Structures are given as structure tokens and as C-alpha cells.
Amino acid sequence: MTQDRKLVVAISSRALFDLDESHRIFETEGKDAYCRYQMEREEEPLPPGVAFSLVRKLLSINATLAGPPLVEVILLSRNSADTGLRIFNSIQHHKLDITRAAFTSGDSPFAYISAFGAHLFLSANAEDVVQALDAGIAAATIISSGSASSASEQQLRIAFDGDAVLFSDESERIYKTRGLAAFTENEKAAAKTPMSGGPFKAFLAALHYIQTQLGPERSPIRTALVTARAAPAHERVVRTLRAWNIRIDEALFLGGMDKGDFLRAFGADIFFDDQKGHCESASRHVATGHVPHGVANETG
Template sequence: RPCAFISAFVHTLQALMSVNARLRQLYPDSEELFDIVLMTNNHAQVGVRLINSINHYDLTIERFCMTGGQSPIGYLKAYLTNLYLSKDGEKVMEAIEEGIAAATMFASGDVENKLSDTQLKVAFDGDAVLFSDESEIIVKQHGLDTFFEHEKEFENKPLAQGPLKCFLEALGKLQRKFYAKNERMTCPICTYLVTSRSAASSGARVLKTLRSWGLEIDEALFLAGAPKGPLLQKIRPHIFFDDQMFHIEGAKELGTIAAHVPYGIGQKYHKEKLSEQPAKDTK
């Protein structure tokens, strides 16, 4: 029987393989590809089952890390990890605290969206995911009106980076390899910003921040507080990253594979730390 984790996310893995195949066609001698490492704290005896699962779905995953009961987090930096995904929230938290981009994976609910096997679609929330949680702190402490004033005042000051900025950078680096071959319109990687921010009152700072980083996003959706699930159902991303569990749940209910990023003021552990600090000046 195939491994349940691999079964749940097989379309995402197939899309990664498809991008790699396209890159090899364009750059036969390049090693700049998606490099997937399957990590588990199980013992090596489970390796046969993992290999059978990978072969069942015709996937190309060459590297395993089976730690025999020990946490695999210590190996992440050695693997130069750009993104760590797990169903174990504690391990994800441990990775985040080590400065590694990480998220807890949740399979989609009863609704199942048809996903592309040839184009990788990745959707990101903004605050506390691509960007720091500095703006969310202002919302929580001082309310929306102060937040809107703050974002207008600091529109030209880039936001600090969040935990998944480095993963967007890695995706952008691969996208540019396709652009260099005049394949911008047929690039097999597509990125989305799906944020609760309003475009008119707080969207400019986000877009200017991305520009200051030298990063592009293919599509930006400013929802002004509207539910994200229906838009994600239309986009059909292979994975959607958000720091708020209610957005994760809303995405799951409508068939989107979602990944929770345990970072920022929205997380219990961070609230406890924040309560010990003086309130930040909003000016």
C-alpha cells in the first residue's frame, strides 16, 4: 500500500518533476533543479515501503534521510534546505526557530480539485509568511484604522522579510531560467500572492517591498478581508501557505492543499513573548 503522505501530495510532487524535466531540456548540464529529500524519523526498515510508494507513482526522489527515531531537523541546514514540509507541527516549529522556511502540510478535504501535473502553482499569504508580522502586530494592538495610517505613512519603506521569502526567491531563480530562454509565457512555475489586505489602503507597500527585493509575483489578489477559499479553488494551487489556521481550514474545505506557517503574532507562542515586550511605536 502506498505511503499516505506521498499519496496525498502526489500531484505536487509530479508538478515538481515536470518542472525539472523542462529545466533539463533547456539546460542539459545544469544541476539547478528542484531537489527533493524525503525525511523521516522512522528507522531504515521503512525505506522499502517508501521506495515502493515512489515507484508506484513514477516519481524521481533519490535522497532519503531516515533518522531512526531522532528528529531530522538537525540535517536541514546540511541539505541547504529552502523549504521543509511536514505533517508534524512540532518539527515545523523547530525548523522555523532554526531560521528555516517550513510549514505544516494539510491534505485537502472532501472536495478534490484537479491539479496540473505540468505547471507548479504556489500561493502565498503576505504578512507573517513572505513578510514579517510587523503590520499584523499593529492591527492586533491598535486596530485597522491605525494600521491603514501606518501603511500609508511607511508605504515606501520595505517590510522586513518573513519566513518564506527565501522560498519565493528560490522559485524566482528557477523562473528566470525559463525567462532567459524566452519562455516567460509558458513558464511551468506560477506564483500567487493571496492576501487579506486591501489594495487601495495597504496594497502598495506590499508590491513595493517585492520590487525592492527584486522579486516578482505572477498574480496578486487583494481580498480586503473576503474569504480566501473560493479564490484558491479557482486558482487550484498545488500548495497554499498561510499563518492563520482559519484561512487554512477555509482552503481545505474547498479542496486546496494548505500549509500552515507557525510564525508571527497569530501564533500562541509568539503572543506570549509579545506580552512581555513594550508596545511598539506605530510611527
């Protein structure tokens, strides 16, 4: 895999590590107390956060092929270099191959997402995520849930919602404004017309490229589409992915059923969905990223 096809994932420190106690101190006691707290504990490793398993598996992909790395993970943090020392010490403690970072001392790290060439940005800060999505970068707000279990297998498993995530929200807008019958009729009429890409199309394409380097039998990545769509609205999805020449390993058309049990059965390391309610439900089972994009996230 050439250097220009390398998958780059940018992640915030609060998505990578469990910084809930540190953040509570920042919120209740202020910045100075937070800085003292981190510097006093800079030799004390931070425990894994919601996206830790995802990052570990992403980085392990580099061991599957000879040559240049397939994947790079970049740390983007609102910490200062001083308070960020604990984060880098924790990265070394957990043996994560992360060498590049930006510490912005409270400012948004948004500008550095594109500078690093990231395909995906994961953060606990919803405002930063919205900025990234508005700039055309796949991004999600990590939802914390103490009960979510991470998949134990070495294979990386990523699940996506369809409309407003992999695909544009053009069909979802019809559903929201005119109802299920109109949505179904539109999808039947447009079954052979590929949908436009959503914010996660390029990220899925990058994952697909890595999969093609090893073939389906040895692939370190498995993907799934987990959508509320059902027949006959499934055909347009299948034909869209075919038109994009992108393979997806599993497709679950649930017809409105709750996604949580299916995501747990798939063993997802992370699931991306645009609807907050679906994300909160899914986060009880697997690590989840809310994609604040499309008609479901419009206000007013």
C-alpha cells in the first residue's frame, strides 16, 4: 500500500483514554486544578477509553503486510504540551504506535485534521466533530457507556448506518417529511439510481482498499451495514455499493428493529449512526460514534 493510500485516523485524548475524572476536575475546579492534577499524575498511566480497542486493532493491521504502514493514528488534543505528557506516557505504557500529535491548549484542533490528511476524526467534543463534518471529513462524537463491551477477536469489525452516514440523507429527508410509504415508493422507483455518498463513504473506501490487499480470507477488517431499511428499499443500497465498487461484508436490513442485539452479535468494535437515539441504544452494547449530520440533526 503506497503512502498516499495510507488510512489516517485522528482521535482525541478523551476518546482514546478514560479521562472522565480529569474532565470532572476541569469542569468543577477549573483549568489550573486540572493542570496540577495531570502533572502530578503524569507517570500514572490512563486506563483505556471507549475507542481504545478500535485504535489498538487499527494499528495492529500494520503487522499484516510488509512495506509501508497501512494505518496511522494521530492524536489531536485540547490539552497543553505539559498536561499532554501524561497522555503520551500512557500511549507508551499501552504500547500504541502513535508518534504524531497536536496539543492546542484549549483551542479546537479542527484545523489540524486536514493538515494531517485524516480520513476519520473521533472526539468527545461535539463542536469539533460538527466542524469536521462540515469540512467533508468523516467524524463522530464518541458516546461513553460503561456497559459497552469491546469485541475480543483480533479482527477489526466496524458497523455503519446507511442514510446520512454512508449515503447522503436525500432519502431520509423524504421519510422525515412525507412518511414511510413515500420513502418506500421513492426507493422502489429509484432502485437503479445510485445514491450520493455520505460523510463516511471515503472512510469505507479506505477500509475496502486495505481489505483488497489481503483478500477476504485473510482480511484483518470486517465491515457491516446495519440499517433500518427493509425490502424493497434494500435494492437501492445494494446497487449503490456495487456502483461505488466497494465491498461490504455483511448487510443487515432490520426494518426498524432495535440495532443493539445485532451489533453485539456482529461483534462491532464501533458503530456509526446519525440518530442520537439509535446511538444511545447501541452504546449499551458496543462502542458507538454519533454522526451529527443530515436531516435528523437539524434544529429549528
